[in-house]
Amino acid sequence: MLRNAQGDYARSLKLMRDKDPQLSEDGFHLLTLIAADHIDELIQEYRRDGPHRYWLLELIAGAGSPRAFDVLAEALDHEEESYRSRAEGGLRALDTKEARRLLFERGRRTR
Structure with missing residues (x-):
């Protein structure tokens, strides 16, 4: 199943949402490899997803x-520190100059 998902955004996302914790972790890891190529889709998912x-x-x-940038800027004001910290990172x-x-x-501090 993992081999079939490698490089496949939709399958990797589905794995990340799996109830099995190991498959969920595997899906997340696969997405880290292709996140830059699917940034717009990830932003859309972020705006509508709750548990993940x-x-x-x-x-x-x-x-x-x-x-x-816009998502990270919004998350900088999130009520949870973990979100703020991740956004800052x-x-x-x-x-960028804007960031x-x-x-x-x-x-x-910026440096």
């Missing part, structure tokens, strides 16, 4: 795509 929302944010933050990794400015404005 943090994992989706982790994938988005790790993708290194400037298209992730994603913005630091982007290292650095936002971090500075929020009182987060």
